[in-house]
Amino acid sequence: MIGVFDSGVGGLTVLRGFLKDHPEYDYIYLGDNANVPYGNKSMETIYNYTVKAVDFLYSQNCKLIIIACNSASAQALRKIQQEYLPVKYPGLKVLGVVRPIAEEIARLKNIERVGIIGTKATINSDVYGKEIRNLDRDLEVFQKATPLLVSLIEENWLKKPETKMILKKYLRKLKVKKVEALVLACTHYPFLLKDIKRIMGKNCQVLDTEKIISDSLLSYLNRHPELGIEKKMNPQLKFYATDNVEKFKELGEFFLGREMEDIQKVVL
Numbered sequence: 001m002i003g004v005f006d007s008g009v010g011g012l013t014v015l016r017g018f019l020k021d022h023p024e025y026d027y028i029y030l031g032d033n034a035n036v037p038y039g040n041k042s043m044e045t046i047y048n049y050t051v052k053a054v055d056f057l058y059s060q061n062c063k064l065i066i067i068a069c070n071s072a073s074a075q076a077l078r079k080i081q082q083e084y085l086p087v088k089y090p091g092l093k094v095l096g097v098v099r100p101i102a103e104e105i106a107r108l109k110n111i112e113r114v115g116i117i118g119t120k121a122t123i124n125s126d127v128y129g130k131e132i133r134n135l136d137r138d139l140e141v142f143q144k145a146t147p148l149l150v151s152l153i154e155e156n157w158l159k160k161p162e163t164k165m166i167l168k169k170y171l172r173k174l175k176v177k178k179v180e181a182l183v184l185a186c187t188h189y190p191f192l193l194k195d196i197k198r199i200m201g202k203n204c205q206v207l208d209t210e211k212i213i214s215d216s217l218l219s220y221l222n223r224h225p226e227l228g229i230e231k232k233m234n235p236q237l238k239f240y241a242t243d244n245v246e247k248f249k250e251l252g253e254f255f256l257g258r259e260m261e262d263i264q265k266v267v268l
Ligand code: DGL
Pocket: 006, 007, 008, 010, 011, 036, 037, 038, 039, 040, 068, 069, 070, 071, 072, 119, 122, 150, 185, 186, 187, 188
């Protein structure tokens, strides 16, 4: 069983990639919609929420947990990996989304400037900057918090001129810096991919984070047979939400792009 965790429905864009590319595994998705959004919260709060999610997913027999939420990957993952897991769950693994994306950036040829957009929690942590500079000291990283986008996307304001205007304003700083690659460091932003690409122009490549994270999961599973995560003939797919299940389903199906059947409420 593979656990996928997010602050709400956003991580379903990550699960969507897993289900498309690796549908033969069992997945449990947990969305902490009682506490969403994480992107404006403090490190301590995000850490405490994420630890509870990890406890829950392990109690459901997950052998591997992917923190699909960028804000939680940025603010909580390292401490969980270094301090919490070795004491509470030695041998078990929690992965985030930052490292595979940073590695992909470092693999890109002929680029010198990278842009990152994400929530305040993600951008203020500088986690992408640190990971990318660790892998390639010569890359310049420019970052911009774009906190309004999550609400605009969840309100389905994707096509509104106001959203395009806000997006243009947010991306200006990165355009001026002539970034040659852009990371959408938030679960929600792929819904604005077309507009972002148009605004950034053809000299900037926008990374396909869904594919990068999905490929990195497979590569991880192949390198770690000892986890015992096996392909199934009839794989399970379960969803848990920490608040209103109906709302979670309605928005979730839009994010996942398919029907969500087995959803239960859980209090963490
Ligand atoms: N899932 C969050 C992220 O990727 C966005 C929503 C939130 O702020 O909780 O950063």
